[in-house]
Amino acid sequence: MENIYKNLDLNKSSSKKLDWLLIQHEMKKKLGSEVYESWLKKIDFIDEFNNYILISVPTRFIRDWITSRYLDQILQIVKIFKKDLIRIEFKIVENNINLDNQNNIDIPSKKNENVSFLKDSFLQYNRVDHNKRFENFVTGNSNKLAYEASLKVTENLSHYNPLYIYGGVGMGKTHLLNSIGFELKKRKKVMFVPAERFMYQFIKSIKANDMVRFKEYFRNTDILLIDDIQFMNGKEAMQEEFFHTFNALLDKGSQIIVSADRSPNKLSRIQERIKSRFSGGLVVDIQKPDLELRRNIIENKINELNKLYADKIEISKEIKDFISLEISSSIRELVGAINRLISFSRIYNKLPNLAETKIVLKDLLNINENKVTIDLIQTLVCKFFKISKNEMLSSRRSRYLVRPRQTAIYLTKILTSKSLPEIGREFSNRDHTTIIHSVKTIERLKENDKDMAENINNLKNQILYNTKENEV
Numbered sequence: 001m002e003n004i005y006k007n008l009d010l011n012k013s014s015s016k017k018l019d020w021l022l023i024q025h026e027m028k029k030k031l032g033s034e035v036y037e038s039w040l041k042k043i044d045f046i047d048e049f050n051n052y053i054l055i056s057v058p059t060r061f062i063r064d065w066i067t068s069r070y071l072d073q074i075l076q077i078v079k080i081f082k083k084d085l086i087r088i089e090f091k092i093v094e095n096n097i098n099l100d101n102q103n104n105i106d107i108p109s110k111k112n113e114n115v116s117f118l119k120d121s122f123l124q125y126n127r128v129d130h131n132k133r134f135e136n137f138v139t140g141n142s143n144k145l146a147y148e149a150s151l152k153v154t155e156n157l158s159h160y161n162p163l164y165i166y167g168g169v170g171m172g173k174t175h176l177l178n179s180i181g182f183e184l185k186k187r188k189k190v191m192f193v194p195a196e197r198f199m200y201q202f203i204k205s206i207k208a209n210d211m212v213r214f215k216e217y218f219r220n221t222d223i224l225l226i227d228d229i230q231f232m233n234g235k236e237a238m239q240e241e242f243f244h245t246f247n248a249l250l251d252k253g254s255q256i257i258v259s260a261d262r263s264p265n266k267l268s269r270i271q272e273r274i275k276s277r278f279s280g281g282l283v284v285d286i287q288k289p290d291l292e293l294r295r296n297i298i299e300n301k302i303n304e305l306n307k308l309y310a311d312k313i314e315i316s317k318e319i320k321d322f323i324s325l326e327i328s329s330s331i332r333e334l335v336g337a338i339n340r341l342i343s344f345s346r347i348y349n350k351l352p353n354l355a356e357t358k359i360v361l362k363d364l365l366n367i368n369e370n371k372v373t374i375d376l377i378q379t380l381v382c383k384f385f386k387i388s389k390n391e392m393l394s395s396r397r398s399r400y401l402v403r404p405r406q407t408a409i410y411l412t413k414i415l416t417s418k419s420l421p422e423i424g425r426e427f428s429n430r431d432h433t434t435i436i437h438s439v440k441t442i443e444r445l446k447e448n449d450k451d452m453a454e455n456i457n458n459l460k461n462q463i464l465y466n467t468k469e470n471e472v
Helices: 020-031 033-038 060-069 071-081 144-155 173-184 195-207 211-219 236-251 272-279 291-306 317-326 331-348 354-360 374-385 389-393 399-415 420-426 432-448 450-464
Strands: 044-048 052-057 087-092 116-119 163-167 190-194 223-227 255-260 282-286
Touching: 020 033, 020 071, 052 060, 060 071, 060 087, 071 087, 144 163, 144 173, 144 255, 144 282, 163 173, 173 190, 173 223, 173 255, 190 195, 195 211, 195 223, 195 236, 211 236, 236 255, 236 272, 291 317, 291 331, 317 331, 317 354, 331 354, 354 450, 374 389, 374 399, 374 420, 374 450, 389 399, 399 420, 399 432, 399 450, 420 432, 432 450
Parallel strands: 052 087, 163 255, 163 282, 190 223, 223 255
Antiparallel strands: 044 052, 087 116
């Protein structure tokens, strides 16, 4: 980066300086005392110039942490006090001496890497997720080629250029792009940006008449990673700029890695010459995970979560097998299912049984509410207790009828989104207070009667998975 102090004119500093104490107070108020005391208190104000301020922090780590998490908000707070300020520059001052009253500022040389230039229109969108690395990417037959190609790129730049990875939602494309970025940023200048962010920045630069800076920003990198390229569809002017950026990076030997939800030739409303460039590199796909891979992902995720806690949670083989069989279309949903079950176990201090697992993962298992009707609940409860539906819906208060009726009402309440009056109408126009009493009665019985709790779980299972072999 060119020396940002090259044309610095100290005489043009504003005579009316910002009151940094007021800004600190506002940061503490808006971002919270904990964040302020841990990070923002370490910021010292140096000076204010035409349209930016210079501040200092003691280490690069603190600078990077602040810029990646809080800089957008800090700039907005600064603008409250002076709206003409549009950027913030950092300087590393290891001894953290407050330079507020310092008259002379040392002009750093071009090689000084402790100064970071940040403008409000380019606020650190280049963020690599350190939790997504090659080490925790689980491979199988469906994704091995994409994994090996991604790994090869980190070893030999421009060997596959561009590398185009495509696959369905939640298959691990973003994980691989993060892994590449994490590995290469140790020695190369890496830019990782979603296609929608590229589009947003392009539009913003046009409105601000600042396309020169946009071009410099996106073409001055060794590695360009763009996620979800399909979102560029139909944006002709932006595709034109992307095409030229793409060519400029290839000409200078930069590596380009792109992800999408479909192959290049199936991208809709994308210029043919761009699709041709994509097809000219290495195109690899990630297919749906097979059963073995799904099982390995489940084991890996459970082990990963258990490392975070002293008390280990062991999910039964029955439930692991059930999840790996039922959730087959998305790795992200598979991981989400494990997260839910682990959370359930820690919240309720118990391992979920199969029926509870089906409830917790209801939406992931494609058990939608339309399949769970009040009529279905009533029918299966009557079969279970060996009574007729007419008996259950009657006004009779015999014990052998009251308990099945209360059970059906309880299951209707927890398995559907029907209101209390709606449920009452379906049970022979019973009052909503009767519905509340029935629900509370079954909840109390479940806590004290193991047989009752087991019966309720069996009925849940039959209702959610209404198959012939489950019917009683």
